[in-house]
Amino acid sequence: MISLTDSQKIGMGLTGFGVFFLFFGMILFFDKALLAIGNILFVAGLAFVIGLERTFRFFFQKHKMKATSFFLGGVFVVLIGWPIVGVVLEFYGFFLLFRGFFPVVVGFIRRIPVLGSILNLPFISAVCGQSGREQHHGITVTFCTQRRLFEDSRFFKTQSPIRLIKNS
Numbered sequence: 001m002i003s004l005t006d007s008q009k010i011g012m013g014l015t016g017f018g019v020f021f022l023f024f025g026m027i028l029f030f031d032k033a034l035l036a037i038g039n040i041l042f043v044a045g046l047a048f049v050i051g052l053e054r055t056f057r058f059f060f061q062k063h064k065m066k067a068t069s070f071f072l073g074g075v076f077v078v079l080i081g082w083p084i085v086g087v088v089l090e091f092y093g094f095f096l097l098f099r100g101f102f103p104v105v106v107g108f109i110r111r112i113p114v115l116g117s118i119l120n121l122p123f124i125s126a127v128c129g130q131s132g133r134e135q136h137h138g139i140t141v142t143f144c145t146q147r148r149l150f151e152d153s154r155f156f157k158t159q160s161p162i163r164l165i166k167n168s
Contacts, residue, residue, distance in 0.1 A: 017041050018045050019042060021035070021037045022039070024038075031083070043075070059097075064097060067097040073093070106128050
């Protein structure tokens, strides 16, 4: 089991409440106050979980400046009173910021018994199978499970969850 420090536990709680308030604010027809509270709690919880320095390093990397500007711009737009536009900007920024984590999440969900079998259905696996690949600095990174075969002609099972393929 993973041991968490007290500040990380507080951060998990703040992040959870932030997601709850964001979801509840959207259900209640984009209530400005709930969305603003959710945004503040989410960002504060993230800072508690991974630390202030790593939070700043994550958000203000050179290649993530566009995503950060959309995400934090969306938070600002919600705070000044335009919730629908702000939430759209936040979602786009969130997608750009965390798109590198989506293949990991899909790989984790595939290991859960019921959800994994749902993700392996033909029409869903066509969509989720593409999210298991990511271009990163000219190298294709494929996230594999132990049941999947290599994509090249060797056809043997992998023991590693991540495999690098040089682009030709």
